[in-house]
Amino acid sequence: MTTIAEKTETIHIYHTNDIHSHFDNWPGISEFLLDKRKEHEQAGESCFVFDLGDFVDRSHPFTEATKGKGNIELLNRAKYDAVTIGNNEGITLSHEALEELYSAAQFDVIVANLRNSDGRELKWAVPYTCYTTHNGVKLAVIGATAVYELFYGKLGWMIQEPRDLLVKLASDISESVDCIICLSHLGVNEDRLLAKETSDIDVILGAHTHHLFVHGEIVEDTLLAATGKFGQYVGQVTLTLENGQIVDKVAAVLPADELIAESHEIEAVQQMITEGSELLDEEVFSAPIPLKQNLFAESPLSNFFGRALLAYTKVDCGLFNAGIFLGSLAQGSVTKRDLHRVLPHPINACVLTVKGRSLRDYYEISCHPDWPRTEVRGLGFRGTMMGVMVHVNLKMIGDVLYVGEKVVDPEKEYKLATLDMFTFGFFYPNMKFEKIDYLVPELIRDIAGWYGQEEFGTTS
Numbered sequence: 006m007t008t009i010a011e012k013t014e015t016i017h018i019y020h021t022n023d024i025h026s027h028f029d030n031w032p033g034i035s036e037f038l039l040d041k042r043k044e045h046e047q048a049g050e051s052c053f054v055f056d057l058g059d060f061v062d063r064s065h066p067f068t069e070a071t072k073g074k075g076n077i078e079l080l081n082r083a084k085y086d087a088v089t090i091g092n093n094e095g096i097t098l099s100h101e102a103l104e105e106l107y108s109a110a111q112f113d114v115i116v117a118n119l120r121n122s123d124g125r126e127l128k129w130a131v132p133y134t135c136y137t138t139h140n141g142v143k144l145a146v147i148g149a150t151a152v153y154e155l156f157y158g159k160l161g162w163m164i165q166e167p168r169d170l171l172v173k174l175a176s177d178i179s180e181s182v183d184c185i186i187c188l189s190h191l192g193v194n195e196d197r198l199l200a201k202e203t204s205d206i207d208v209i210l211g212a213h214t215h216h217l218f219v220h221g222e223i224v225e226d227t228l229l230a231a232t233g234k235f236g237q238y239v240g241q242v243t244l245t246l247e248n249g250q251i252v253d254k255v256a257a258v259l260p261a262d263e264l265i266a267e268s269h270e271i272e273a274v275q276q277m278i279t280e281g282s283e284l285l286d287e288e289v290f291s292a293p294i295p296l297k298q299n300l301f302a303e304s305p306l307s308n309f310f311g312r313a314l315l316a317y318t319k320v321d322c323g324l325f326n327a328g329i330f331l332g333s334l335a336q337g338s339v340t341k342r343d344l345h346r347v348l349p350h351p352i353n354a355c356v357l358t359v360k361g362r363s364l365r366d367y368y369e370i371s372c373h374p375d376w377p378r379t380e381v382r383g384l385g386f387r388g389t390m391m392g393v394m395v396h397v398n399l400k401m402i403g404d405v406l407y408v409g410e411k412v413v414d415p416e417k418e419y420k421l422a423t424l425d426m427f428t429f430g431f432f433y434p435n436m437k438f439e440k441i442d443y444l445v446p447e448l449i450r451d452i453a454g455w456y457g458q459e460e461f462g463t464t465s
Contacts, residue, residue, distance in 0.1 A: 014140045015050050017041070018186065018242040020232065022057035022212035025093065026065035026076065027235040028278060032271040033264030034239055035083040042084060051138040056080065057212035057231075058091025058150060058190035061098075061106070063448070064349040064387045066342060067277075070284035072102045075277060077110050082273075087113040087134065089148035089188040091212060095119070095164075096156040097351040097385075099446035103160075104129060115148035115188055117174055118165040122158070133174060135182060142246055145178050147171060147206075148188035151213050156353075159445045167191055168199050175205035183249045186210065193231070200224035207251055208242055221256025230256040237261055285342035290457030291464045296334040298347070299327065300392040301377050306330050306347070310449075311397035313456030318356050318444070320420035321408050322364075322399040324371060328381065328392030329424070329449065338464055339457060348450035352385040353425045358440040362415040365406050367433055368399060384426035397422070424449065 019038055024031075038054050045052035060080065061073040068076055073094065080088065090103075098106065107114050107129050117132035133147040149167035157164040168191075175185050184207045189196050192214040200209060201224060208228045211218075217233035221242070232238040238258040245253040296306040307327050314323045332347045359367070371394035379391040398409050406413040413419070423436075430437045447455075 012140055012248070014138060014142055014246045016138065016142065016144065016184075016244040016246065017045050017050060017052045018055065018208070018210075018244070019052070020055045020057060020210045020230065020240040020242070021060070021236065022190075022210070022232055022240075023059045023091070023215050023234040024056070024062075024236045025059055025234065026062035026068045028065070028067075028079075028274065030236040030261035030264065031079065032266035032274045034236060034261050035079065035274065036266040036270045037239065037259075037264040038083045038085075049139065051140075051142070051144075053086045053136065053144070053146075054084065055146070055186075055188055055210060056085055056088040057188055057210055058089050059093045059212065060088065060091070061094045063093070063097050063351045066282040066285055066345055069345050070341075071281045073098060073106050074109065075281040077107060078277065079274070081109070081111045085112045086136070087115050087146055087148075087188065089116050089190050090114065090119070090130070090150050091190045092151050092153055092156075093351060095150055095162070096153050096160060096445070097448070100161040102446075113146075115146055116150050117147055118149045118152070118167040118170050119157070120163045120165070122161045122163050124163065133178065135178075142184070142249060143182040145182040145185045146188060147174050147178075147185060148190075150190040151192065155441070155443055156445060159443055168195060168202065171199060171206070172203045175203055179205040183246065184208075184244065184251055189213075192216075193229075196229055197224050200227035200229065208244070208254060210240065210242070217258065218256060219258055228254045228256055232258050239264070282342075285340060285345060287341050288338045288463050289341055289344060289454040290339050290461045292334055292336050292339050292457065293461055295336045298330040298333045300330075300390060301327070302393060303327070303395055304330075306333060307395045309456075310453055311395060312460075313453050314354060314422050315397055316456055316459070317452045318354065318420070318422040320356055320422045322419065323397030323422040324367065324394060324399065324427075325397075325424050326376075326392045326394055328377075328388045328390050329386075330392075331388055339454075341454070344450045344454050348448075348453060350385050350387045350449065352449050353447065354422055354444045354449055354452060355425050355428060356442045356444065357421045357423060357428070357436065358418055358442075359421050360415065361406075361413040361417050361419060363435065363439070364399075364408075364413055364419050364421060365415070366435070367421070368396065368401060368406055370433055371396070372401075384429060384431065386426055
């Protein structure tokens with residue numbers, strides 16, 4: 006790498022990742038970042054602040070109501086320099102909503118492995134950007150996000166495998182800059198492989214797998230840093246350069262719950278969140294009866310959603326877990342807020358084309374007695390326990406499986422509606438090999454709302 010800098014310089018980098026719209030610690034984080042920037046600037050030192058994606062999560066009413074734009078305002082307020090996107094920004098928003106998400110951003114959006122479906126480059130993001138410090142050190146920042154090819158494809162995007170792309174990109178720009186930072190929403194294993202495959206990247210700031218490196222990790226000569234999840238920590242990387250060459254790099258994390266914000270900052274953030282969330286107070290439909298939840302048996306709410314799922318997908322049968330419902334719906338007016346409270350998950354429905362013999366396998370797996378109390382983490386699920394599996398238009402009498410009133414033919418193909426989280430190989434290992442049609446961008450609460458409106462209408 007070449008440089009025009011001819012003196013010792015310290016560069017301070019602060020980073021967050023996988024906040025997932027957890028705002029409990031955010032006032033403290035925001036004020037800390039603003040104070041640190043001011044402190045370093047007064048000392049004549051360079052300071053950069055980055056986020057590694059999944060800052061947006063539609064499980065929070067504020068994010069849902071503002072389609073993530075409220076989150077961007079929070080990043081603006083904290084004066085971030087650049088972000089990359091996570092899968093929550095990339096595949097839980099519609100194509101149009103993602104294109105608009107960063108329209109008011111006062112920072113750079115960096116993602117090298119995403120394009121429009123026709124191959125055109127993004128208007129709202131760049132593959133990399135370069136910053137020059139006061140002393141002339143040139144810092145390049147590259148970024149990439151995790152590959153969910155089927156989801157991105159359905160939403161009108163083209164996602165590329167990132168590692169080779171990042172290696173080439175870093176090689177292409179390495180001669181014209183002094184150091185390269187990678188904003189990675191790829192996961193810890195991909196980060197380690199990337200570090201092994203190139204010596205051009207000096208620091209990889211990591212995300213996606215919610216890993217925490219308290220003091221960083223060195224792979225080959227690359228420093229890896231990551232701060233876990235949910236805003237529990239803020240990361241700090243300190244680079245020391247002499248004549249444009251990095252002579253030291255150190256990573257640390259700071260517990261965010263120890264960062265105390267002034268009352269005015271807490272009030273300002275809370276006011277933003279409250280005002281944004283009020284957009285959800287819009288009636289969707291009027292329920293003629295209470296739609297109660299039951300985690301361990303079928304219920305009025307699961308029956309309602311089962312009808313909604315089959316009506317929306319127009320398929321033979323359905324399968325989902327009662328644990329997706331985090332509450333009940335009262336009789337009468339049901340608002341967007343109510344639907345979000347009961348179904349906060351960024352989960353899509355999907356339709357599988359399966360042979361009858363596979364349908365029977367899935368039915369039998371779903372009846373395992375341990376499942377109702379099995380704890381579920383990740384995969385878009387925002388509840389706690391799986392709950393009983395609910396079968397829609399699908400039943401076993403004796404040893405015979407029926408779809409409706411017809412015996413299932415082992416060789417015949419059937420259409421099964423279920424949740425995308427079951428197709429990732431964890432609960433039903435063979436589902437990921439089926440022909441799958443993911444229904445995007447609608448989330449399962451959108452389907453429930455659509456059906457309620459179609460069936461019952463509103464009070465107005």
